[in-house]
Amino acid sequence: MFTVKSFRYNAPDPLPRPDRAWPDATITTAPRWLSTDLRDGNQALARPMSPARKQAMFDLLVSMGFKEIEVGFPVASKSDHAFVRTLIERELIPDDVRITVLVQARDELIMKTAESLEGAPRAAIHLYSATSPFFRRMVYGMNRDECKDLAVHGTRLVLKYAERLLGDCDLAFQYSPEHFADTEPDFSLEVCEAVMDAWQPDEQHEIILNFPTTVERTMPNVFADRIEWLHRNLSRREHVCLSVHPHNDRGTGVATAELAMLAGAQRIEGCLFGNGERAGNVDLVTLGLNLFTHGVDPGLDFSDLGRIRRTVEQCTGLPVHPRHPYGGSLVYTSFSGSHQDAIKKASDAMAAEAEAAETGVDRLPWQVPYLPLDPRDVGRTYETLVRITSQSGKGGLAYVLGQWQGLQPPRDLLVEFAGLVQARADAEGGEISPGQVLGMFQREYVRALEAPTFPEPADGPVLTVLYVDGGGIDAVPDRVDAVERVRHLLTERGFDLRAVHHTDRSSRKSRMDMAVYAECQAGGRAFWGVGLECDIETAALSAVCSALVRAGAHLAATGGGSWNSSNEPKH
Ligand SMILES: CC(=O)SCCNC(=O)CCNC(=O)[C@H](O)C(C)(C)COP(=O)(O)OP(=O)(O)OC[C@H]1O[C@@H](n2cnc3c(N)ncnc32)[C@H](O)[C@@H]1OP(=O)(O)O
Ligand SMILES: CC(C)C(=O)C(=O)O
Numbered sequence: 001m002f003t004v005k006s007f008r009y010n011a012p013d014p015l016p017r018p019d020r021a022w023p024d025a026t027i028t029t030a031p032r033w034l035s036t037d038l039r040d041g042n043q044a045l046a047r048p049m050s051p052a053r054k055q056a057m058f059d060l061l062v063s064m065g066f067k068e069i070e071v072g073f074p075v076a077s078k079s080d081h082a083f084v085r086t087l088i089e090r091e092l093i094p095d096d097v098r099i100t101v102l103v104q105a106r107d108e109l110i111m112k113t114a115e116s117l118e119g120a121p122r123a124a125i126h127l128y129s130a131t132s133p134f135f136r137r138m139v140y141g142m143n144r145d146e147c148k149d150l151a152v153h154g155t156r157l158v159l160k161y162a163e164r165l166l167g168d169c170d171l172a173f174q175y176s177p178e179h180f181a182d183t184e185p186d187f188s189l190e191v192c193e194a195v196m197d198a199w200q201p202d203e204q205h206e207i208i209l210n211f212p213t214t215v216e217r218t219m220p221n222v223f224a225d226r227i228e229w230l231h232r233n234l235s236r237r238e239h240v241c242l243s244v245h246p247h248n249d250r251g252t253g254v255a256t257a258e259l260a261m262l263a264g265a266q267r268i269e270g271c272l273f274g275n276g277e278r279a280g281n282v283d284l285v286t287l288g289l290n291l292f293t294h295g296v297d298p299g300l301d302f303s304d305l306g307r308i309r310r311t312v313e314q315c316t317g318l319p320v321h322p323r324h325p326y327g328g329s330l331v332y333t334s335f336s337g338s339h340q341d342a343i344k345k346a347s348d349a350m351a352a353e354a355e356a357a358e359t360g361v362d363r364l365p366w367q368v369p370y371l372p373l374d375p376r377d378v379g380r381t382y383e384t385l386v387r388i389t390s391q392s393g394k395g396g397l398a399y400v401l402g403q404w405q406g407l408q409p410p411r412d413l414l415v416e417f418a419g420l421v422q423a424r425a426d427a428e429g430g431e432i433s434p435g436q437v438l439g440m441f442q443r444e445y446v447r448a449l450e451a452p453t454f455p456e457p458a459d460g461p462v463l464t465v466l467y468v469d470g471g472g473i474d475a476v477p478d479r480v481d482a483v484e485r486v487r488h489l490l491t492e493r494g495f496d497l498r499a500v501h502h503t504d505r506s507s508r509k510s511r512m513d514m515a516v517y518a519e520c521q522a523g524g525r526a527f528w529g530v531g532l533e534c535d536i537e538t539a540a541l542s543a544v545c546s547a548l549v550r551a552g553a554h555l556a557a558t559g560g561g562s563w564n565s566s567n568e569p570k571h
Contacts, residue, residue, distance in 0.1 A: 012218050015185055017225040022263040030291055030299040032068065032241065032267035033284060035061045037312075038083075039070040039102055040245075041275040045316060053315040054083050055092075060272075060311045062094055065300045070100040070126065070269070074116035075109045081116050088120045098172060100124040105154025114161035117169060124172035124208070125162070127154045131191055132179035148191045151175065155198040173199055174208035176245065181213040185226055189233055201239035209234070210269060212245035213256060215278070220252050224259035231264030243267035246282040248274060253282035258290065272312045273320050273327060289326040293373050302326075305378040325372075332375040333384050334396075339370045340386045341395025344402070388432040390425035394418040400437045410467045410501075410517055413445070413528040420444060445530040447546040463495040463544060464526070467517040468502040468536065486516075486540040495544065518543035522551035523558070 037057055042048050049057065054071075061069050071087060072080035084101060087093050099120065103113040105127055117123045129151045130139065136147050155175065162171050175195045177188050192209050201207040211230065213223065227244065234240055244265045246256040257268050270276075274283030285308070288298035302308065309320050309327045322330040334340050346368040354361045366374050375381065386392075386399040394414035401407040409417070421440060425432050432440075468483060483500050490497050516531040516539040529546025533539035 012182065012222065014222045015225045015229055017229065020225055020228060022224050022228050022259065025262040027258065027261050027291065027294070027296060030288075030297060031261055031265065032243075033066055033288075033300065034068040034070060034100065034243070034267060034269040035066045035271065035284065036070040036245075036269050036281060037061065037271045037275060037315075039072050039100075040269075040277060040281050041271040041316065043073065043076070044275065044277045044280075045318075047317055048077075048079070049315055051079065051083060051086070055086075056311055057315040058087070058092070060308065060315075062097060063301070064308065067096055068098050068100060068124070068267075070102060073102045075103060075112045081112075084116045088117070093120070093122075095121075098122050098124055098170075100126050100172075100174065102126045102128065105129040105150050105157070107157055110154065110157040111161050111165075114158070114165045117171075118165055120166075120169050122170035122172075123166075124174055125158050126174040126176065126208075126210070127151070127158055128176040128178050129154060130178040130214075131188060132182040133184070134182060135179055144187055144190075148187075148194050151177070151191050152194045152198050155195045159198070172206070172208065174210055174243070175199075176210040176212055178212060179214045180211040181216070181218050181223060181226070185229055188226075189230060192230075193235060196236055196240070201236055203239070206239050206241050207236075208241045208243050208267065210243035210245050210267070211265075212269075213247050213249075213253075214245075216247045216249035216253060216256065218256075219250075220255040220259045223256045224263040227260045227265055228263035241267050243269060245269040247277065248279040248282060251279065253280070254286050254290070257282045257287055272308065273324060275312070275316050275318060283325070285327055286325045289373070289378070292377075302378050306380065326378065329384075332371060332380055333387050334370055335387050335389050336391045337393025337396055340392055340399055342369045343371065343385065344395045344399040347399075388421060388425065388434075388437055389430070390422055392418075392421070392425070397421060397437060400434050401441060404434050404438060406513075407441075407515055408469055409528075409530070410519075412519065412526060413517055413530075416526070416528060417441065417444070441530075445528055445546055445550075446532055447529070447542060447549060463490065463518060463520045463547070464498045465519045466490075466497065466500045466540060466543065468500065468540070469515040469517075483536075486536055489537055490540065490544065514539040516540045516543040518547045520544070520547045520551055523555050525554075527551035527554065 038049070038054055058069065058071065072083055074081040074084050084099070087099060093099055100123065101113055101117065103109050103125060113125060129147070131147060136142050136144070140147060140150070142150065158173060175192070177183060177191050180188055188211070196207055199205070199207050211227065227242070231242055234242070242265050244257060244260045246253040246260070253274065257270070261268070268282065268284070268287060270282035270284040270287065271280065272283070272285055274280035285302065288300045289302055291298040292302065305327050313319055320327055322328045325331065334343060350361050350364055350367060354364055362374065362376065375385065386396045388396055388400060394411070394417070397418055398409070398414055401409060421432055421437065424440070466486065468486070483502060487497055487500055514533055514536050516536070518529045518531070518540070519526050527547050527550045529543045529548070529550060531539035531542030531546065533542055
């Protein structure tokens with residue numbers, strides 16, 4: 001039985017903050033980003049990245065615009081060390097990019113780490129030591145002072161080896177009190193102050209103080225309170241870059257990072273698509289595109305998110321979840337009818353607005369419901385926007401028919417067709433692909449007219465309405481004439497044609513590409529037929545023929561009567 005174990009687990013104490021200001025703040029600029037895909041991400045893989053994959057990841061990060069890239073833990077393995085050396089010796093680090101390497105506060109390790117950076121034009125050493133009471137007691141066996149001394153000692157060692165080995169390098173320094181979120185706030189501050197006393201940050205030498213959740217155990221607001229408290233209480237604040245390193249154990253890494261920014265964090269460390277230890281590091285794709293969708297420049301290029309996803313999947317060997325925010329294969333796809341209907345209507349409305357304003361849709365504010373952004377802004381197409389299942393309705397079918405064939409069937413036809421598609425989807429239980437939708441539409445409504453052959457209309461159905469949609473009819477100045485020609489043609493043949501409509505904005509592309517939808521009433525219900533032909537007359541005849549044949553077949557099958565369906569034309 002699953003029982004609550006409050007003796008084992010409890011919420012960390014919040015920091016009393018009666019004067020918190022972050023809830024009223026807004027994010028107006030992007031933070032500095034550090035990608036730790038090649039370090040925290042890589043160390044969490046069952047099969048760490050090969051040199052080629054590391055290089056592909058590095059190239060991707062550079063191409064996206066990352067300026068700070070943690071490239072490994074050089075003393076952890078030969079391959080981490082070799083990768084750092086390759087980047088330096090082959091001069092693969094762009095001038096505006098700083099690589100970072102991680103190391104523990106241990107003499108031998110810091111020396112080797114500094115050695116690994118020899119020849120680098122610019123780099124950062126990232127020193128970490130744990131500060132939480134758990135860790136002090138269970139792992140280090142240290143009291144607070146000893147734990148603080150460990151961090152200070154490590155900082156002095158970085159200074160010592162930097163001076164000895166890295167004189168020509170523009171070297172930055174970063175310190176992380178590991179398990180910060182589980183550490184007493186006053187102790188975190190005390191350790192950071194002591195580290196700063198050793199590093200002596202000034203205008204020329206900032207210090208990056210990086211606060212990790214390490215294991216996410218607090219709610220984002222509790223973390224934000226801590227960050228705001230540090231932001232206000234750290235000395236030498238103008239020389240400190242306040243950085244955060246959220247993990248995602250509670251599934252709130254993104255919220256933690258965003259609230260931390262409100263609270264004063266200037267830099268975020270994370271991984272693309274949230275790779276990293278356990279439930280991952282904070283996802284930089286989501287964070288960046290959250291900014292983008294609020295109109296804030298993330299400073300990172302997400303214009304080809306498909307390429308980013310494929311590269312990350314190849315490098316890590318981990319698939320991105322289909323529902324992953326912004327990048328998942330399904331996140332711009334809607335299956336349910338009312339969503340599809342709204343997407344179709346809003347897309348059409350935006351296209352009309354753009355046309356009226358003589359501008360592109362991409363110049364208008366995004367106003368399509370159920371879609372967080374225009375998929376084209378991240379290099380995704382509209383093709384998979386709408387997928388048809390038993391949850392779909394006429395709006396979705398209108399979208400598919402419009403998108404794939406430029407067809408704009410009238411509403412009543414769509415209502416009928418939706419019934420047919422839904423019956424099939426219900427029976428088969430799966431998705432009906434666009435190809436299947438088009439095939440069903442073709443088989444059901446469209447009949448090629450090899451010769452202008454007709455069933456006799458005499459004692460049968462009444463042809464009520466025609467909808468004409470064609471590039472030709474829109475393009476030619478005599479479009480009224482064209483419609484009149486059709487009316488004449490059909491009435492001459494004895495059809496009682498009640499109305500002819502034509503589309504205002506044709507989606508058919510060429511003059512030779514006409515769509516005509518004909519409705520006839522028979523046996524108390526409507527039957528639709530569609531003609532897709534090169535000229536309006538043939539398309540109209542074809543549509544009428546199809547509607548009549550369908551009506552005739554139905555009446556015959558239901559015993560509702562029939563009419564003379566001779567194939568001989570009247571004329
Ligand atoms: C939250 C994070 O992601 S931190 C990054 C974690 N990444 C890694 O651990 C990958 C790289 N690390 C390694 O490959 C190895 O741990 C090495 C190469 C650095 C060291 O290996 P080993 O000497 O065999 O040590 P091992 O990892 O088993 O034990 C760690 C020792 O370092 C101490 N230690 C752990 N963290 C730190 C630290 N930040 N600063 C100083 N000492 C530390 C431990 O207390 C332990 O001490 P002990 O030898 O007295 O028991
Ligand atoms: C080294 C630090 C920043 C870390 O990875 C963590 O605490 O999660």
